[in-house]
Amino acid sequence: MPRQTLDREIHHLQDEVLLLGSMVEQAMLNAIDALKRRDFSAARKVYRDDDVINEKRYAIENRVLILFATQQPIAHDLRFLAAILEVITELERMGDYAKGIAKINILIGEDDTVIPIHEITRMGDLAVGMLHRALSAFINEDVNMAYRIPQEDDLVDELFKQILHKNVTNMIENPGIIDHSNYVMWIVHNIERMADRVTNICERTIFIATGELLEIDVSDDEWLEEDEF
Amino acid sequence: MNLSKPDILTLSPSSSPSKRNKPIQTSISLGEKAAQLPLDALPVKMAAVDLSVYYGKFRALNKISINIPENRITALIGPSGCGKSTLLRSFNRMNDLVKGSHITGQVLLNGKNIYGLDVDVVDIRQRVGMVFQRPNPFPMNIYDNVAYGPRLYGIRNKNVLDEIVEQSLRQAAVWKDLKDKLEQSALALSGGQQQRLCIARALAVEPAVILMDEPASALDPIATLMIEDLMEELKENYTIVIVTHNMQQAARVSDFTAFLMIDEDRSGTLVEMDATDQIFTNPKCQQTEDYVTGRFG
Numbered sequence: 001m002p003r004q005t006l007d008r009e010i011h012h013l014q015d016e017v018l019l020l021g022s023m024v025e026q027a028m029l030n031a032i033d034a035l036k037r038r039d040f041s042a043a044r045k046v047y048r049d050d051d052v053i054n055e056k057r058y059a060i061e062n063r064v065l066i067l068f069a070t071q072q073p074i075a076h077d078l079r080f081l082a083a084i085l086e087v088i089t090e091l092e093r094m095g096d097y098a099k100g101i102a103k104i105n106i107l108i109g110e111d112d113t114v115i116p117i118h119e120i121t122r123m124g125d126l127a128v129g130m131l132h133r134a135l136s137a138f139i140n141e142d143v144n145m146a147y148r149i150p151q152e153d154d155l156v157d158e159l160f161k162q163i164l165h166k167n168v169t170n171m172i173e174n175p176g177i178i179d180h181s182n183y184v185m186w187i188v189h190n191i192e193r194m195a196d197r198v199t200n201i202c203e204r205t206i207f208i209a210t211g212e213l214l215e216i217d218v219s220d221d222e223w224l225e226e227d228e229f
Numbered sequence: 230m231n232l233s234k235p236d237i238l239t240l241s242p243s244s245s246p247s248k249r250n251k252p253i254q255t256s257i258s259l260g261e262k263a264a265q266l267p268l269d270a271l272p273v274k275m276a277a278v279d280l281s282v283y284y285g286k287f288r289a290l291n292k293i294s295i296n297i298p299e300n301r302i303t304a305l306i307g308p309s310g311c312g313k314s315t316l317l318r319s320f321n322r323m324n325d326l327v328k329g330s331h332i333t334g335q336v337l338l339n340g341k342n343i344y345g346l347d348v349d350v351v352d353i354r355q356r357v358g359m360v361f362q363r364p365n366p367f368p369m370n371i372y373d374n375v376a377y378g379p380r381l382y383g384i385r386n387k388n389v390l391d392e393i394v395e396q397s398l399r400q401a402a403v404w405k406d407l408k409d410k411l412e413q414s415a416l417a418l419s420g421g422q423q424q425r426l427c428i429a430r431a432l433a434v435e436p437a438v439i440l441m442d443e444p445a446s447a448l449d450p451i452a453t454l455m456i457e458d459l460m461e462e463l464k465e466n467y468t469i470v471i472v473t474h475n476m477q478q479a480a481r482v483s484d485f486t487a488f489l490m491i492d493e494d495r496s497g498t499l500v501e502m503d504a505t506d507q508i509f510t511n512p513k514c515q516q517t518e519d520y521v522t523g524r525f526g
Contacts, residue, residue, distance in 0.1 A: 002451060002454030002455050002457070002458055003454060003458070004458045004461060005457075005458070005461055005481065005482075065510055066506045066509075066510055069480060069506075069509040069510045070480035070481060070505060070506060070509050070510075071480070071481055072477050072480075072481070
């Protein structure tokens with residue numbers, strides 16, 4: 001079977017994307033765990049280790065561009081390599097979200113802040129679980145799974161809304177905590193965005209398998225219906 | 230959900246420009262390949278040192294200095310007439326066969342000048358084999374084609390020859406196809422099989438270096454890719470230099486690429502040699518960039 005070099009490189013890149021994904025999953029879990037334990041040393045480690053994620057992303061991007069230039073990938077190979085460029089961008093950004101949470105942990109410092117850690121942990125677990133399965137679907141080109149995973153975003157969004165409302169109520173009742181409440185908003189926003197970006201990975205899985213570029217829209221658009229145009 | 234978010238929340242604390250004290254945290258230069266050692270870190274199998282090749286008064290190559298790394302594939306690319314085939318042929322003194330040709334400078338094999346006075350040309354051509362553009366099997370059966378070289382070097386023992394023939398055909402990835410028809414004429418094979426037979430014939434005399442002059446240009450795309458995969462396997466044991474007009478082929482198969490051009494005196498000169506990944510993604514010289522992107526001329 002010809003094209004041994006290209007096939008070997010593609011398999012290697014699949015492994016590398018999974019590795020990058022697991023680094024990002026771990027970064028998010030560690031960031032939330034450090035927040036839960038108010039462990040600033042662990043938070044600093046997550047913050048610093050984001051560099052390793054960035055380096056891995058650039059290394060993968062570099063390999064993909066070299067393969068474009070030297071191996072002339074066509075059809076499925078082309079779609080897969082093009083999709084990788086998108087997926088690693090999403091992963092790297094998710095790594096930034098974990099880094100952001102680690103930073104907020106340190107910024108809050110020893111101040112007495114009410115952090116809805118139970119909900120945040122739940123949100124984080126959901127988002128990381130979605131990412132894990134999305135990457136598995138990506139590698140296996142499982143289109144059905146790629147369509148299903150974005151539906152789970154509703155749960156993350158629901159938790160996000162709950163925390164948001166509670167936070168706003170707290171701020172109205174006690175304007176002195178606005179700064180810290182803002183930090184909490186950042187944290188949950190980062191996790192919510194991570195889950196949103198999982199959808200983009202699923203879209204690329206469908207692209208590889210079918211060649212179709214599409215947007216999976218699972219957003220709640222009731223607000224749109226109410227408008228009169 | 231995306232549309233309902235206040236703008237302030239879209240700002241990730243980690244990306245706030247005003248707080249960023251390390252503007253570039255991670256950088257990697259395009260074309261860098263961690264797995265590929267730089268050229269100067271690899272053992273040199275062959276080298277041209279200030280090599281000029283003349284055909285009569287015409288200088289075809291002008292002071293080329295180039296290192297050919299061991300157990301790697303080096304591609305020579307460049308426009309027609311740039312001297313890449315002349316350079317290739319100087320690596321096993323094939324140019325000696327052209328009347329009026331002579332050289333200045335040196336060509337080294339394992340550090341020894343192959344144009345030295347004490348050198349046996351037949352010995353050089355055994356150690357530096359060649360595969361040509363058109364498959365050129367001898368008009369004899371498959372077995373005799375492969376056994377031709379070893380017989381020339383005095384091997385007569387049938388068992389030894391059998392072993393060499395099988396080993397060579399295996400290395401050329403054509404044993405399975407041909408083992409049951411060793412007595413058939415080589416001329417009856419397909420072009421791709423003929424070319425792999427010719428590679429087997431070159432391997433049969435146990436060369437250290439294999440020179441390939443457009444080895445796939447007469448083959449169909451699938452046979453071409455099979456030859457390319459074969460080259461990848463062969464480089465474990467051999468040093469390979471390939472001349473190709475097909476830039477995509479150079480990009481696919483080689484570890485290093487040398488780009489040659491014609492200078493103002495119409496002599497071939499070396500513009501740039503670097504890792505193939507570098508040449509095809511981020512070459513150092515503008516002339517190379519123009520050539521590999523098809524903007525040359």
